[in-house]
Amino acid sequence: MSARTPSRSVPLGSVRAPRGTTALDFDPLAAISARGFLIVVATVCLVSAVALTVTTAAQTSSWPLAIGALVALAAGFGWFIRSAFDFTVGVSTDRFATVFALLAVATVLNSLGSLGSNLLVRDDWGLLTLALALMAAAPFRTAAELGLYTGISTALVTVLSLLHVFFSPLTPVPIAVIVLVAVAPVLALGLGAMGYARVLLAGIYAERLAQAEARDRQFDAQRQRFIDDDGVGSIGPLREEVVPFLARLRMAGELTVDDRLRAAELTARLQAAVDGSRPADSLGDQVDVFIDEAELSLRMHEDDRATIRAVLRELNQSPRRTPGTLVLELLEGEEDRFGIIRCSSADVRSLRAEVLPFIRMMRLMMSTASDEVAGDELLLHFDLQRLAS
């Protein structure tokens, strides 16, 4: 299977992901783009809020409330971003509930801050930021949760716009129109976020099933290749000497003194071949120096091995790497086991920037991974928490 052309044999409509799961549960690397999107959304919201507060200053009836709204908005997005960059917990149900509560408080304060003097409900940034926060949450939370928050937001916005209708100067615009205009952004972005979360999850889940099928096909093909290449017969003298010897004995039906000596000799050679048939660790092929005195490598979790392999391959391919300096060291301490990847470069900061996505990926897959630049050397440190006994 080619990694870049995943199989699509699992139709989207036929799969339903488990309850409570999000696309990021299956594709944690997508957190990289989700976080970038969140930062831009947060920036847009904060800039819009400040700009609208300033440009509609004449409509502000209470500055403490208006400033409190901005503080609550900053706190909400601050907590959201912090949660998104937390590699262990992430944007959990509870944490997003806190984020939403802070943003809802910001919306209410923003609205109350212009009560009685609000000319246009559509100028209120609270409605917009609440809607955009739902959109930014789409990769992190489930469609059901987003649906719940869309409902709450719609109700909140309806109440706030009604409040303005009753406390603001008389307007010829019908109440229903004011409410509809106020509710539309929240409903549009909320339903959009739900749709995004649902469709993305189904797509990623179908991809997971398709990849599982592809893995089975690869496994079967590899087994067939092992058979075709006579992987069994190639153990020591098995095919070339043992088989003819056994066939001759079978034909003769009788054992001679020379046959006994020959059997003993073949036993010793075949035993040595069997003992030496253990495959070399392929992680060692990726580096210039491989140190693993405690033989931790073969006991490592597949996921960790694949992550390290990906980082090593990226470092190996970098033209900035000083040849012969890529080292993988796996160490066992008294209480812990850990690994270090070292690589030198004349421009080590550029090398770090080049492999930064892979360092982030390591942090996603192995929560304790960290990086450091020491002189002309890039050091990646990670704990080995999942080892077979």
Next chain:
Amino acid sequence: MTLQIAADVDGRSTSRALATAGSWLAVVFLAATALIVTAFIPVTGRADIVVGIAGLVVTGFAVVAALRTGSQVRAVLYTVAAGLGLALYAFVVAGVSVADAGTAAAPTSDFVLLSMPEFAILVVGIAARSLARSLVLGTLALLVGPGLVQLVAWQQGMRLALDVPVLASWLALVLFVTALWIGRREAARGTAQMLDSALAEERHLAEARFTARAAAWVGDTVLTDLRALAATPPGPLGDRMLQSLDRDLANLADTSLVLSGPEIGASASRSLASVPLLVSVVRAAEQQGLRIRVTGDTEVINGVRPADARNLERAISECLENVRRHSGQIDAEIAVYYSAPEVSVMVSDAGVGFDVDAAGDETVGLRVTVVDSIVETGGSVQIWSRPGTGTAVFMTVPGAPR
């Protein structure tokens, strides 16, 4: 991939998801606009507003089509069609507003009934499969949507006003799409590398498994027979030895027999891709050296509520940990059943077992972790075990298949 990670390497799932989000967004804004202008039909007595609503419907269909098509040319055509539909709507609504209120009192060209449907057309580019295409479509939408609307409103006698929210939304969309694409590019590079590495890892593991199996088979059969021959006195070979030689030669003639059987097959977790909860516990147990057999209607577990699923996962893990530590066996079975309205999971082994009533500290984990976890869900646990007869833990949690 090998691991528990799926990946949207080519961005198709993300694109489809963005198309869905964009469709919802467009439909809500257009529907809200249509509802409001419909309310004006009896107030103004202008039946031609229906033509304007028809323009909104055209815009809606065209925006959804532009979001869903894979062809850039078609997306451009649909965007132009959406713009024309919007222009038709603006022509009618601006005309009605000016005629109803007079040129001086009529709202300006940025009034809400014109700007709200403009948001709908701005999203046409978000699902495109490249950043450049996305930006081209979004900018085209700005020109043929809000741009054309302004022109039509001016032509109908409306005073022009810069629609700041619409322009700001276009700018925000450009920023969002750019951020998404930059992030995606970075993630896709990492993902592709991860997929390659994961597949290499799978190949390495499979190779190791085949080699180990081949070596074990040689050790158990051919080597044993050679040793026996070396120790056999000269003379005619006995029937048993001849049979052994026949078996060795047959297997060496067709080595596929050597590489068959459950122990050479894929791990249990591989066949469980559709049940993430079981994948994680089975993989963890396999990593610790257990061999797990999973039977029954496993996918019903996907219907268990998330909080209950976490407790069930903890309980199954604890059961498997007990098998590993205390059973003296490396084989365990997980069987899944559904009987409305409950999902049942039985973890069993054929190990040394224990006296449930007289159990000591070694079963504290089983009792506390498993029982507490399951009882918390509103479910129940039964533990069957006797010395020498193995152990079975039967857990039931609320849940229904999806």
